[in-house]
Amino acid sequence: MTNQATALPNGVNVEALLGAREALTEMPAAAKFVWRAENEWKSGTHAESRIQGFFGLGEEQRHVREFCFDSDHPEIFASEDNGPTPVEYVLVGLAGCLTAGIASVAANRGIELRSVKATLEADMDLYGILGIDADVRNGFNGITVNYTIDADASEEDIAAVVAQSQKRSAVFDIITNPTNVTVRINQ
Amino acid sequence: MSRLSHIPRRTAGAIDVVVIGAGHAGLAISQLLGARGVEHVVLERGEVANSWRRERWNSLTLLTPNWQTRLPGFAYDGDDPDGYMSVSELIQLLDDYAANTKAPIVTGCEVTSVRQVAERYRVTTRQGTWNARAVVLATGACNAPAVPKAASELPAAITQLTPFDYRSPESVPEGGVLIVGASATGLQLADELLKAGRDVTLAAGEHVRMPRRYRGKDIFYWMTHCGIHDESYAEVEDIARGRRLPSPQLVGSSDLPILDLNYLKDQGARIAGRFMRAWNGQAQFSGSLGNVCALADLKMQRLLKLIDETADRDGAPAAETFAPTRVDDDPLLSLDLENVNSVIWATGFRPDYSWLDVDVLDRKGQLRHDGGIVNSEGLYVLGLPLMRRRKSSFIFGIEDDARDIADHLVGYLTTPVRRAS
Numbered sequence: 001m002t003n004q005a006t007a008l009p010n011g012v013n014v015e016a017l018l019g020a021r022e023a024l025t026e027m028p029a030a031a032k033f034v035w036r037a038e039n040e041w042k043s044g045t046h047a048e049s050r051i052q053g054f055f056g057l058g059e060e061q062r063h064v065r066e067f068c069f070d071s072d073h074p075e076i077f078a079s080e081d082n083g084p085t086p087v088e089y090v091l092v093g094l095a096g097c098l099t100a101g102i103a104s105v106a107a108n109r110g111i112e113l114r115s116v117k118a119t120l121e122a123d124m125d126l127y128g129i130l131g132i133d134a135d136v137r138n139g140f141n142g143i144t145v146n147y148t149i150d151a152d153a154s155e156e157d158i159a160a161v162v163a164q165s166q167k168r169s170a171v172f173d174i175i176t177n178p179t180n181v182t183v184r185i186n187q
Numbered sequence: 188m189s190r191l192s193h194i195p196r197r198t199a200g201a202i203d204v205v206v207i208g209a210g211h212a213g214l215a216i217s218q219l220l221g222a223r224g225v226e227h228v229v230l231e232r233g234e235v236a237n238s239w240r241r242e243r244w245n246s247l248t249l250l251t252p253n254w255q256t257r258l259p260g261f262a263y264d265g266d267d268p269d270g271y272m273s274v275s276e277l278i279q280l281l282d283d284y285a286a287n288t289k290a291p292i293v294t295g296c297e298v299t300s301v302r303q304v305a306e307r308y309r310v311t312t313r314q315g316t317w318n319a320r321a322v323v324l325a326t327g328a329c330n331a332p333a334v335p336k337a338a339s340e341l342p343a344a345i346t347q348l349t350p351f352d353y354r355s356p357e358s359v360p361e362g363g364v365l366i367v368g369a370s371a372t373g374l375q376l377a378d379e380l381l382k383a384g385r386d387v388t389l390a391a392g393e394h395v396r397m398p399r400r401y402r403g404k405d406i407f408y409w410m411t412h413c414g415i416h417d418e419s420y421a422e423v424e425d426i427a428r429g430r431r432l433p434s435p436q437l438v439g440s441s442d443l444p445i446l447d448l449n450y451l452k453d454q455g456a457r458i459a460g461r462f463m464r465a466w467n468g469q470a471q472f473s474g475s476l477g478n479v480c481a482l483a484d485l486k487m488q489r490l491l492k493l494i495d496e497t498a499d500r501d502g503a504p505a506a507e508t509f510a511p512t513r514v515d516d517d518p519l520l521s522l523d524l525e526n527v528n529s530v531i532w533a534t535g536f537r538p539d540y541s542w543l544d545v546d547v548l549d550r551k552g553q554l555r556h557d558g559g560i561v562n563s564e565g566l567y568v569l570g571l572p573l574m575r576r577r578k579s580s581f582i583f584g585i586e587d588d589a590r591d592i593a594d595h596l597v598g599y600l601t602t603p604v605r606r607a608s
Contacts, residue, residue, distance in 0.1 A: 176474030
């Protein structure tokens with residue numbers, strides 16, 4: 001037997017997650033997190049966002065390294081396409097959140113995942129952002145996520161994992177429910 | 188001076204046990220304490236079954252079939268075992284039960300404070316002060332409607348009602364109605380208002396879907412027969428979640444095979460996601476309707492599958508199938524409040540412990556207790572959801588819980604009092 005004999009189910013440390021849930025139940029203040037991003041305009045519609053620090057468990061925390069993201073628009077928008085569009089990052093966030101949830105919920109339920117793949121589509125009518133029709137919203141009209149999951153479980157159990165993942169997903173909540181956004185200008 | 192002061196045991200003073208509330212829970216434990224020779228009094232703010240007299244709508248019937256209605260020393264033996272009791276029938280039943288069990292009730296006796304003094308509880312009421320070794324809180328889980336904060340964002344012109352205010356469709360002003368909540372209450376009121384020709388929008392968050400009848404029997408028959416109702420609180424995986432579950436989408440009536448969102452939609456209701464806020468003259472709903480319906484469908488299928496194991500063994504009639512909940516491709520995300528004249532908050536209830544001056548509440552204002560044994564010696568509670576069993580919140584579920592609590596209480600009373608040092 002090696003020291004790390006038991007591999008984590010789906011690579012998820014269920015014990016740690018459940019332990020954290022129990023510990024945080026007794027310490028509501030430690031559960032208050034603040035997520036941060038820094039953003040800087042480059043040129044045209046190109047901007048760069050950097051992420052490293054965040055706040056949680058009562059103190060400043062850091063990712064293992066800084067992550068950098070370029071956002072821009074494709075050439076058909078007369079832009080230089082230095083990165084995905086900001087709305088595509090929304091899809092990245094949603095997919096990342098739901099898939100992480102699926103892995104965690106499945107691990108907690110003793111379901112071994114062999115493969116989880118998703119394709120996402122979001123419809124948008126440019127009449128909104130271009131100000132052509134005031135009745136058309138700027139954002140997505142809707143988002144469709146299609147999962148293909150190969151796992152050691154029945155169809156119903158997989159459906160239940162995917163439903164539970166949505167129920168506990170931060171990004172799903174952020175997208176489906178209103179959120180106050182305050183934009184300030186530093187003097 | 189109490190008008191009942193001529194009955195010695197009902198006079199304020201020192202006593203072994205004070206039971207607060209003369210609903211089914213208070214009456215049940217009173218019967219069991221009486222049978223065990225425990226000196227006690229039942230203090231009731233109004234009359235027997237007070238909440239049922241004043242805080243329920245006219246057409247309400249119990250969710251449980253009559254045959255299932257039972258209390259300690261009482262079982263239904265009427266001529267309509269498969270029917271569902273109306274509120275007035277239930278009030279009569281509890282009145283008769285109180286009389287037959289000779290429950291020592293002081294009515295019109297509102298408790299204004301319970302506090303610990305030395306190793307006893309001082310129970311202060313408008314009719315004097317009782318000094319008890321033990322107190323049983325039987326005031327129920329539904330003392331006040333739980334209305335979300337967003338209620339304050341609604342324009343003043345909109346009439347807001349809770350199930351405590353609603354009696355019949357006449358309670359609701361003419362015009363569009365938004366019902367918030369998809370529990371038994373929300374669906375029953377939606378059905379009644381649709382039948383009265385009202386324009387109804389129902390906002391549905393997480394809900395519990397189940398058919399009234401399945402494979403030839405009432406669903407409650409199966410849930411009891413399969414052991415679900417007797418499942419112990421100690422065996423439930425996520426007890427906090429279990430206790431928060433909304434009431435199942437049922438109505439005490441044999442008219443419909445299933446009261447669900449599909450049925451209400453067929454009757455003309457607009458179904459939206461969870462109500463989130465009122466903003467810019469619009470009610471805004473969550474975009475998660477599809478998922479909450481999928482969750483409810485999956486959970487119903489799991490329940491029916493569990494029942495099938497027993498029903499197959501019993502040779503019950505073939506299983507009915509229930510269509511998945513139909514959700515539009517593009518469910519309603521906002522509703523112009525110009526078209527809404529009233530909002531009904533069918534968003535659940537909460538207990539009121541504002542008079543309880545003992546440090547036993549958690550940060551959400553819920554009692555800290557282990558199966559009804561509250562976190563303060565000699566203090567007990569009855570009638571909360573999933574208190575000791577899945578059936579705890581139903582009338583038929585009180586007997587086993589009350590018996591456990593009565594036994595524990597007798598054990599407590601017979602333990603010698605420790606001297607306060």
